[in-house]
Amino acid sequence: MTGKDQFAAFCLANKTHPDFSAKLFDNFFGQLTGPKPKFIWFEASACSGDSISTLNAVKPGLGQILCELVEVRFWNALMPAQDDAAIQNLFSTVEEGGFILAVEGAIATKSNGRYAVPFRTENYVYTTEEMVRWMALRARWVVAVGTCAAFGGPSAARPNPGGCLGVGEVVTEKTVVNVAGCPINPDWLIGTLVHLLLFGLPELDEDNRPTLFYGKTVHSVCQRRSFFDARQFAKKLGDPECMISLGCMGPVTGADCPYRLWNDHLNWPVKASTPCIGCTNPGFPDQSTPFYTPLRIKRPDSQPAEDET
């Protein structure tokens, strides 16, 4: 059959389908991936901001993610089931194996993990630490969603009251793909998932973040780079020049925000005349604070982009 005939046959076969576009996505995408992968979103010590940011995804939107991309077996923030039924979904999926495990939040280790209890039964208190260790063993892929899950992040900010660790510090048996960000840009997570499904593990940097999204520094592709090169610096928030003077972390932060943009790709912190605070870094937030203090003062060891000029 020619491409044209194939397309005509496809249209004919789907004539009565109420949501034509969804079917198209399902068919063409489904051919490459087989059945929808089972997906567990597990919330540990977090603010739910990565869940909310994923709800802000546009192409695909949340409806497409839930209906077409993955089969969500557990997602505390959204799943219809609750209570025993929710635990049943989770446990049977883990026993089947072969699922994608997305962990949102850091792993709290203080007091035997009691600082983050995902659920308990009449006679047993589960901790996120033991659950994540167990699930990771049986997962096809483990993805740390957000900077808390990747590196501890704000949940592990000094003095780290909960003894929080990144997922990769707890799960050592397999590669944990770190989709960092506070919160994540939804494109980073969806892009990583699709890469895993279509092509397997993406190329990772030394912090296990996909280079596809984190491979270049914010500074190297910043729209205000010409001001930096001309040594024109902002004096206050809202000014149009380079914000190295206001604590911008762009030179030491790997992320594609300047051209990816946020919230249906309409803005990002520097475009909003405020500095990048380096939220995808392993050292966030402690290495980024005080937020408005210039990099050469708060991190004298760093070389702000001299090699990139």
Added chain:
Amino acid sequence: MRKITLSPITRISGLLTIDVFVDNDGPICEANCSGEQFRGFELMMKGRKVTDSVYFTQRVCGICSMAHGYTAARLVKQIYGTELSREAVLLQQAMLGAEFLQNHIRHFYLLVLPDYLDSTLLPNGTGLCRDVRFTGDQQRLLIQHYYSAMEFSRKCHEMLAVFGGKIPHQHGLVAQGVAVEPTADRRMQFLALLKEIREFMEGCMMPDTYLLAQTYPDYFSVGLRPHRFLSFGLFDPELGGHFPAGVCDEGRLEPVNLPEIRESIAFAWFRPSEGGETIPDADKPGAYSWVKAPRYKGCPYEGGPLARKVLLGLTVGTGTMDRIVARTEEAVLIGRWIKEWIMALPEQGSYIVELGQPVLGRAVQVNDAPRGALLHAIAAQGEEVQSYVIITPTTWNFSPKDEFDQRGPAEEALVGTNGREDSLSVQVGRIVRAFDPCLSCGAHIINPKGERLMQINIQA
């Protein structure tokens, strides 16, 4: 008496377990709400720069980050003695308002509504709710709107990002004002998004809410509790649409007097240290939650959309459906106000100022977040934070019992609920979700000694 553990309570923010106690098939005679996570933001703020609090405390909560950022920005402003122009405050309010719309649309459609639908029709839904009363046509329409809500709620965040740069955890709203000037093109972008969202709220969400209320009228008398409400107020009374601050005790309205607030740790996993600080203790006997128990004049108070409605002077009940209806009505109202605020912006204005030097060592700011009353208080030495206190709405609504065995508001609402064992889980889910629990918010409150806030609060 038998204990039934309901865990996890899903479709909320954060981790929540509820234990209910029943006699045979009688009503719930006791309930314990357990906040199951603790992070300790107040400890983290110690020693940081005062100005860091605006971005840092947004990380307390992913769904209402703007509310924390807005309150922290006002706190920093107070410490530095800075005044913002009328137009800067209007724009800040519009950004906060957008967060409320996002929260309320998501809460009604994505979190609450599945409790009343045949969940096998929802994506990845399992387990059949036995109490589905909608007709097939009604249900089809509601599920269509469930999907539409995904689109319109993200558009609320897009509104906010026009001036905030990104959201959750926005950048543009700071103590100095708003870093993004509302030029003509940005006003248009913001208003165009708002118009679409308002059409959805007024055309779908409002009728859907009333349909739910008509279909489940018995839920006006499920989840009842004493008529005690608290609001710190929302939006500036001098700038148009706003909700007034106040307390309501069985119909009596009074102004809020902050020194009447104190927190009990009787049933929370904390103990006082010798130095007078409250420190976490996960092994404390008898305790059952990471949430502390704030009390006003010694009593538990409920916050949120229903409280704000009551404090407008309207007479309403205290049932589950009252909470749900109030939230939707409020969203529609705020949508109208936001438009008025943007239209009231002058052509030229001052949106950002410089902070200068700190003029105060202590400050407290209160205002309402989507779920209820939010307080940030700070003690600073120069530009360095010495102590930072946050009392979030969920600590009020989901507080455990206090030293006098008084239940928290959600616990009060659960006690007395009838339900055979097979429907108990559904009942409890419906009652609890109407409060819009957020345990990532609720669970990190450290208040020196749990004593009167008078110590911190020299301004109010």
